[in-house]
Amino acid sequence: MAAKARLPTLCAAPTCTLLPSPRSPQTNSMAATATATARRNPARPAKAATGPQEAAAAPARDGGTELSAWTSVRQERWEGELPVEGRLPDWLSGTYLRNGPGLWNVGGGGAFHHLFDGYATLVRVSFRRGRATGAHRQVESDAYVSAVASGGPVLREFSQCPDKPGSLLGRVSNAVGILSGAALTDNPNSAVLPLGDGRVLCLTETTKSSVLVDPETLATVGKLRYADGLGGMMMMMIQSAHPIVTESELLTVLPDLARPGHLVVRMAAGSDEREVIGRVDCRGGPTPGWMHSFAVTENYVVVPEMPLRYSASSLIKCEPAPYYAFEWLPASGSYMHVMCRSTGKTVASVEVPPFMAIHYINAYEERGEDDGRAAAVIVDCCEHYGDPAIIETLVLHRLRSLRDKDVLPNARVGRFRIPLDGSPFGELDTALDPEEHGRGIDMCSINPAYLGKRYRYAYACGARRPCNFPNTLTKIDLVEKTAMNWHEEGAVPSEPFFVARPGATDEDDGVVISIVSALGGDGYALVLDAATFQEIARVRFPYGLPYGFHGCWIPDKILTGRFDGNTQVD
Ligand SMILES: [Fe+2]
Numbered sequence: 001m002a003a004k005a006r007l008p009t010l011c012a013a014p015t016c017t018l019l020p021s022p023r024s025p026q027t028n029s030m031a032a033t034a035t036a037t038a039r040r041n042p043a044r045p046a047k048a049a050t051g052p053q054e055a056a057a058a059p060a061r062d063g064g065t066e067l068s069a070w071t072s073v074r075q076e077r078w079e080g081e082l083p084v085e086g087r088l089p090d091w092l093s094g095t096y097l098r099n100g101p102g103l104w105n106v107g108g109g110g111a112f113h114h115l116f117d118g119y120a121t122l123v124r125v126s127f128r129r130g131r132a133t134g135a136h137r138q139v140e141s142d143a144y145v146s147a148v149a150s151g152g153p154v155l156r157e158f159s160q161c162p163d164k165p166g167s168l169l170g171r172v173s174n175a176v177g178i179l180s181g182a183a184l185t186d187n188p189n190s191a192v193l194p195l196g197d198g199r200v201l202c203l204t205e206t207t208k209s210s211v212l213v214d215p216e217t218l219a220t221v222g223k224l225r226y227a228d229g230l231g232g233m234m235m236m237m238i239q240s241a242h243p244i245v246t247e248s249e250l251l252t253v254l255p256d257l258a259r260p261g262h263l264v265v266r267m268a269a270g271s272d273e274r275e276v277i278g279r280v281d282c283r284g285g286p287t288p289g290w291m292h293s294f295a296v297t298e299n300y301v302v303v304p305e306m307p308l309r310y311s312a313s314s315l316i317k318c319e320p321a322p323y324y325a326f327e328w329l330p331a332s333g334s335y336m337h338v339m340c341r342s343t344g345k346t347v348a349s350v351e352v353p354p355f356m357a358i359h360y361i362n363a364y365e366e367r368g369e370d371d372g373r374a375a376a377v378i379v380d381c382c383e384h385y386g387d388p389a390i391i392e393t394l395v396l397h398r399l400r401s402l403r404d405k406d407v408l409p410n411a412r413v414g415r416f417r418i419p420l421d422g423s424p425f426g427e428l429d430t431a432l433d434p435e436e437h438g439r440g441i442d443m444c445s446i447n448p449a450y451l452g453k454r455y456r457y458a459y460a461c462g463a464r465r466p467c468n469f470p471n472t473l474t475k476i477d478l479v480e481k482t483a484m485n486w487h488e489e490g491a492v493p494s495e496p497f498f499v500a501r502p503g504a505t506d507e508d509d510g511v512v513i514s515i516v517s518a519l520g521g522d523g524y525a526l527v528l529d530a531a532t533f534q535e536i537a538r539v540r541f542p543y544g545l546p547y548g549f550h551g552c553w554i555p556d557k558i559l560t561g562r563f564d565g566n567t568q569v570d
Pocket of ligand 1: 190241242292359549550
């Protein structure tokens, strides 16, 4: 990684580093420390020079109405014990990690304007014996470190180029930088997940944004550098931000912008080498559809091809396309491809109605009654009625200023049915009445034991109108076609993440964890009973944290050996 020595260190305590942000004055900072002993044994409370309660009493920055969700994190890192309201389950032992774009301005200038641009902030909440400790820390990507050193962005983020090159030489230099990948960001602000070998990976959609972190200290360990040679000019420099990870392998999709198509690859646990399972050519053009996530069943990989397609000219010319790096081309068609996981053969490629989906919920095989063979693949997603308007909704000034306006585009649980009998068309229906979840749905999770299998429950962010952003947590029952919703006035919850109770047999036996940004600058980790969807505890951070995208659960067994033999191993 780039030199850490260039990071700002304005406080001697290693757990208190203030960011050089004009919105993070030192008077609002919190001086908290965690001793080395506490880091070895998080069951003991970390000692804080200024306790969480004192920090929480600091005045909100706009008189009590500011929402931390859209405000840059106030300091680079913090660590300490978190007060618990309610009662945490005795069985809840492990670490919840959440990743997201927590810093939208560096050095007093060059502020980003889109939610997706922010530099990655990793948040940790560790649960043991009914107590909780927490931390947050910036991921030290080259993009972040160079921005801090330069006082502004150096690499291209989701929506913004650092500077549009004016001269011919500058334009050529930019094109070379994009084609080689050198000018693209490595800011891994989307997902965080444990690999089967115990390494913990943060990533977003550029391949170079695969960054390994320490799940306890949140320190940046280094890059995951793939040892397979997959890549090249405009090829395979992009990856899905949501690989499917099991104990044995990582499965992902690499869009190919040079020869429009997708490579489906796997990487065995313990390896850095991806192997190609197969390739799917695009049916529409001129480039692949945005590949943020995809779906799998037990035997198949589902590769979506939607009309929001990468804009190669936008990337090379450093000019914004209608949707930043993408353009909406409904005439190019919408397709779903199904690839066999064992042979790499495409077993179905169907045209479907126009759709716009960033996140897939789950998929499974529908079996025929006669012979029990897979007759179709069912794919569920958070679908935006074939309208990419959600991308523009996520511009920061709209999120900050339109809180009371009902400007969140409608979304539904879209259910595709892809026949495996050679039929040319697939179906897209609405899985349940969208009014059940307020006509908003995204940032979804399921019980991971049901990945690729027939399932009943999904957890996601929904809406209580009027709103400009998903503001509820919703539990979807796909059998009864109903939803249960959690809502707190003015609060913005992040992705609800399901954690199963050890030994559970019911699909919804566990808890759901979400980090909530509340009004007044407060914030907390909310723990809901997954079956009843009622709050059982909230764990307060000393101050509200910015909105984050996706989380994961790190079982204690991955952390075994880091502590003093004093942790429970499930
Ligand atoms: Fe995502």
